[in-house]
Amino acid sequence: MLIGAHVSPAGGPAKAIERGRERGCRAIQIFNQSPRQWKPTVYADEQVAAYHEARRGSRVDALLIHAVYLLNAATTDKDMRDKTRTSLIASLQAGDALGAHAVVLHAGSAKTGAVKPAIKRAGKVIREALSESENCPLHLENTAGTGGTLGRSFEELAGLLDASGDDPRLGVCLDSCHMLASGFEIRTAEALTAVLDDCEAAVGKNRVGSLHLNDSQTPLGSNRDRHADPGEGEIGADGCAVFLSEPRFDGLPCVMETPGPDKHGPTPEQVQFAKDLRRRGLAKRRRAARAA
Numbered sequence: 001m002l003i004g005a006h007v008s009p010a011g012g013p014a015k016a017i018e019r020g021r022e023r024g025c026r027a028i029q030i031f032n033q034s035p036r037q038w039k040p041t042v043y044a045d046e047q048v049a050a051y052h053e054a055r056r057g058s059r060v061d062a063l064l065i066h067a068v069y070l071l072n073a074a075t076t077d078k079d080m081r082d083k084t085r086t087s088l089i090a091s092l093q094a095g096d097a098l099g100a101h102a103v104v105l106h107a108g109s110a111k112t113g114a115v116k117p118a119i120k121r122a123g124k125v126i127r128e129a130l131s132e133s134e135n136c137p138l139h140l141e142n143t144a145g146t147g148g149t150l151g152r153s154f155e156e157l158a159g160l161l162d163a164s165g166d167d168p169r170l171g172v173c174l175d176s177c178h179m180l181a182s183g184f185e186i187r188t189a190e191a192l193t194a195v196l197d198d199c200e201a202a203v204g205k206n207r208v209g210s211l212h213l214n215d216s217q218t219p220l221g222s223n224r225d226r227h228a229d230p231g232e233g234e235i236g237a238d239g240c241a242v243f244l245s246e247p248r249f250d251g252l253p254c255v256m257e258t259p260g261p262d263k264h265g266p267t268p269e270q271v272q273f274a275k276d277l278r279r280r281g282l283a284k285r286r287r288a289a290r291a292a
């Protein structure tokens, strides 16, 4: 598992690699545009070259690009839909240029409308965006289930993948906080195994391609998206250790999108803590296997 953190892309993507290095990250995640503005970023050739050089000299092996939260691929509003498509295309093209592991997307919200047609609308925008970009995978993230957000269940994720043409570039990003908040008990190895069996049955094998490790400030099934630092929330250190040591997650990038002690995101100590929790989780699984 490539453990890391969401970092700022200020100063360009090479700087983001630098921030990842400082934190001991094996994977990083960035926004490729300002999270509050509809202004897609196109990286200049020099920025792309500097990024690749920085990455070669680092232990950062995976980049995730998180599409910004303004996007709503399921919208009924034409202007919003056009802006969402344009932004998603820019993210995927940035992912192509930077050799990203994937773009991660919250598919959107049905707001107060019906879910099925919303999934259809989102699928159309996603298909169009994939056709305007080359190779970069697109991972649809499970949501906490707040309001009409799509992707709260594996059935909804499966519906979104299907509506998006089941393109081989499509995958799923699982966020631990969102899972707990949307009602999935994931805090023991047995519970997580059962949840992932259901996930595979719905979306298919090997569709989970990236992970977000966030603890949750709010309880199981609360449908609220409030990230906590690992070990400081309802999932707890033991629950995070379970998530981090899950065999089906081996080799995947897993980034924290947590507040950090000073609200500046995960610190080097927290990245190390997550690595320690993975080791703790693996040891516990080995002990359980021996005892069985």
Ligand SMILES: [Zn+2]
Residues within 6 Å of the ligand: 141, 175, 212, 257
């Ligand atoms: Zn997330």
Ligand SMILES: [Zn+2]
Residues within 6 Å of the ligand: 175, 177, 178, 225, 226, 227
């Ligand atoms: Zn979240």
